[in-house]
Every structure is written in structure tokens, then in C-alpha cells.
Amino acid sequence: MKQFLLSLLAASGLMAADHVVYEPAGAAKGKHIVLLSGDEEYRSEESMPMLGKILSQRHGFKCTVLFSLGEDGTIVPTNGASLSHPEALDSADAIVMLLRFRHWDEATSKKFEAAVNRGVPIIALRTSTHAFSGYAKDSPFAVWNWNNATGGWGKKFLGETWVSHWGKHKFEATKGIIEAANANHPVLRGVSDLFGNTDVYEAAPPADAVILARGQILQGMTADTPPASYKKATAAKVEQDVNTPMMPVAWLRVVKNDAGTENKILATTMGAATDLTNEGLRRLVVNGVFWGLGQEVPEKADVSIVGDYQPTMYGFGGFQKGLKPEGFELAK
Template sequence: MKQFVLSLLSIALVSTSLRAADHVVYEPAGEAKGKHIVLLSGDEEYRSEEALPMLGKLLSQRHGFKCTVLFSLGADGTIDPTAGGSLSHPEALDSADAIVMLLRFRHWDEATSRRFEAAVNRGVPIIGLRTSTHAFNGYPKGSPFESWNFGNKGGWGRKFLGETWVSHWGKHKVEATKGIVEEANASHPILRGVDEIFGNSDVYEAAPPEDALILVRGQILQGMTADTPPASYSKKTSGTKVEQDVNKPMMPVAWTRMVKNDSGTENKVFCTTMGAATDLAEEGTRRMVVNSVFWGLGLEVPAKADVTPVGDYQPTMYGFKGFKTGLKPDDFILAK
């Protein structure tokens, strides 16, 4: 009988392990906030598969949130940012209290897309990073989600985040971004305790709608480090073809919105066109994103949130080539 019970226990443990192998859950440490943050990784360029586990560990261990990180997986179960149709364990979205996303050109199956849609329609806050402005593409003609494609009047990104993919306004991999706080909105809770905002990704061209509250603008720098001076040259905007100095005015790189979704409820939205894994190595940029989670959930933003990474965080440089191969969600757990 004892052997039978042990066998059942072994089967249960193996079963649990297999179910958890395609995603990672970080249980809250310290005083639990009672909120579940679901972080969606899936982009080919900016290393969301490295950035979002770091944020998940930080939000759970420093601030008491339960965090679940989902990934794009290849057929062999390893993390594959190029697998645009994959999102592991989408069931987590059913209990999401907030969504943090760094996605690019995803085209999930109908069941997964429905789960994401349902979470949005519940009115959960949405924190969209970098390429999430063009999170979806590749849904076929006639799909219920065809309108999410970025080329369809800006798609999901334009509708919810307030912008889609337009252009690299700064020179890609040549000119970094210094965040300049919008003076009129400097007291916004998302900017509480935020000092220097910097990222070695470039400024995107962006024109959020009038209902957006601009928090930060992006000063294009001449080089890839925070100590380089601002750039000064002219180029034409994509929409109007008007020529302007690239830093006069500076493009918005972080803003908030209140968006009514298809069910009639509202989503609090924070969008930043910064947010590459390397950008989030910077304390001020990381604090802005952490603060946005508190703000989105209607919680008091700390005076100076602890944003110290849990463990070592040395993100891989962005690019369409060079992402780490062979990684599995298991590689990001806190303890084996």
C-alpha cells in the first residue's frame, strides 16, 4: 500500500512538473498584494524572454505580486522568439489582474487569442513595452482577429496603446535614448522616484492620440552611452513629410491612456517605446515600468520602489540574430 501511495505521489509530481515546464511562476515574497501579473514575452529582437523573467522575479520578490511569465516556444519546448504562433500556458490569462507585454508580430491560435481578448475585455491594466505597439500580425484574412494586424489601420497597437510601428526616428543601433520628463506631468505617480531614464535602443517615431498623457520624451543621443551629447540633424516625419530637427520637438516615448474596450469596460494603459532588455538594465527605466504596474492596479506607488534585480541580470544585446538558443522556461525559475 505504501509503495502504491508513493507511486501515485511520484506520478503527481511528474505531472505537475510537466504542466509547469512551458511557463514560470514566481510566488510573492513578503507581504502578498493578492494580485496576479501575467507577463507575455514573444519578440524576435529585443530579448523579451530575458527581460520579462527579470521583471517577474523583481515584482514578486521585492513587491509581493504573483507573477507568471509566458513564452514563445519551438516544437522542442525551448524558447524560440521567432515562433510567432506560440504562447505557452495561455490559461494564466484567465486570472490576470494586469498584463505586462513585450510582443512583436504574434499570431496565436484562436483559443489563445480569445483568452487574451477576454482578459482585455475584463478591463485589466495593460503595460506595453517597445514593439508591443505592433504586437500582432499574420492573422489570415477572415480571422476574428484580423483587425489586430499592425497594418490594419494600426491594428491592436494603435487601438489600445495609442500607436503602431512607424519608423526608427533615431538611428538604429547607433543613437541611444535619454528620457526627458514632460515637465507638466512630472508629478505623475509613474515617475515617482525616477531619476535618469536611459536606454541603448533608439527612439521610435510616435504620435499618440490627443487622449494620451505624455510622461516622457526621447532625446536622441549621438552615441550609444548616456554621456554622449544630443544629436542635431533634420529628417522628415512619415505621416506629414514635414522636415524637423530630430530633437525639436522630441518624440514621446512613454504615455498613459484610458481606453474603452469592446465590452464597454476601460483599460488603464501605460505604453513606452523603450523597454528592450538592455534598456531595463537601467535603474530609472526599470523603476518607471515597475511603477506603472502599481499605477495600473490602482495601488499606491512607492516613494522609491526597490527595483534591484533578483539575481544576476546581464541582458543580451538586441538584434534579430544572437538570441540565446536552447533555453527553457525552467532556466528562469528562482530555485531548482
């Protein structure tokens, strides 16, 4: 009865939407992509709707975007306990996520866990290496915490947790250099000129990872600045030039989960909302969805932006106040 009443309220417009759904345009692919936003710094509340519009309107996927909300129904990325409408995960065929330090309630966490255990492919951006933090020690999900002794959910599935800003944060941008040995991988079809104005993260994916791109640290914040050159020590206390070797910034894995099924993983430490103004990075993400679903990757996927996209610069505390999920609906 409660669910019936909620449905009536939603249909009548008396209850504000807590998520947004983009129905496919053109020939439907019959797959449901759920995009999870929830980070305090990199504006995933702006980038996930943009990617959902591309995947639905350019490529025929049904897309649902979920948010972190405050009590007033507005988007509050700093609310690490919130994920709106987690029921969408029950029918997810793939997950695209940019999360940081989330600690959802048990019911929401179980829905995410169940989706992962079904073997859905996961496309994980930027801070998803440290997606979870703050679960109590006696919680069944404490093992997801990024600073768990095992490295948490990020280390287990993506192959890395939070380590360090390898480049100088907000001073040195990233140029993506395609890994020559894997340049013909389908996920790299049509991908070129990778650039993001975020810095390179320190990352050491395991041996089973297929490296797609490495991050060349630039001296400045624009793509035309030369590479940086100075010495720095890794977490393992090995001193090296920051660009020799370059850190991986995009890689693939196939990981067996706790239920014994396998998840196809595309992880990239790029992916702030500002990074995704880059066509090559958007194409990498879209290609990852096709690859993860076992569908043919287009030769050059259409990743043209649907509507307007003027992302807010990243940084703590600078998210747009008062935004609601309904504000990201497609223009009628």
C-alpha cells in the same frame, strides 16, 4: 481526464514546464501579474522573467511569465504562433508585455481578448505597438494586425502602431526627458536618469495620452554622448530637427475596450532587455503596475534586480538558443 493526467505529469516532473511562476515574497498583494514575452529582436524572453522576479520578490505580486516555444520546449522567440500556457491569462489582474508580430491560434487569442475585455491594466513595452501580424483576413483577429487600415491593436489600445526608427538604429541611443507638465504624476515617482541603448521610435500618441517622457536622440550609444542634431521628415512628411520636438517615449491612456470596460495603459517605446538595466526604466514599469491596479505607487519603488541579469544585446537572430522556461526559475 486529460487535464488531470497533465497535472500528474507536471507534478511528477515528467513534463517540462512551459512557463514560470514566481510566488510572492513577504506580504502578498493578492494580485496576479502575467508577463508576455514574444519578440524576435529585443530579448523579452530575458527581461520578462527579470521583471517578474522584481514584482514578486520586491513587491508581493504573484507573477507568471509566458514564452514563445519551439516543438522541443525551448524558447524560440521567432515562433510568432506560440504563447505557452495562455490559461494564465484567465486569472490575470494586469498584463506586462513585450510582443512583436504575434499571430496566436484562436483559443489563445480569445484568452488574451477576454483579459483585455475584463479591463485589466496593460503595461506595454517597445515593439508592443506592433504586437500582432499575420492573422488571416478572414480571422476575427485580423483587426489586430499592425498594418491593418486602423493601425491594429497597438493603435487602438496603446495609441500608436509601428511607424519608423526615428533615431538611427544601433547607432543613436535614447535619453529619456521627463515631461515637465506631468513630472508629478505618480507613475514618475522616483523615476530619473532614463536611458536606453535602443533608438527612439517615431510616435504620435493621440490627444488623450498623458506624456510622461520624451526621447532625446544621442549622437552615440552611451549616456554621456551629446544630443544629435539633424533634419528628418516625419511620416506625415514634415521636416524637423530630430530633437525638436522630441518624440514621446512613455505615455498613459485610459481606453474603453469592446466590452465597454476600461483599460489603464502605460506604453513605452523603450524596453529592450538591455534598456531595462536602467533603474529608472525598471521603476517606471513597476510604478505602472501599481497605478494600473489602483494601488498606491511607492515613493521610490525597490527595483533592485533579483539574482543575476546580464541581458543579451538586441538584434535579429541573436537570441540564446536552448533556453527553457525552467531556467528562469528562482534559485532555491
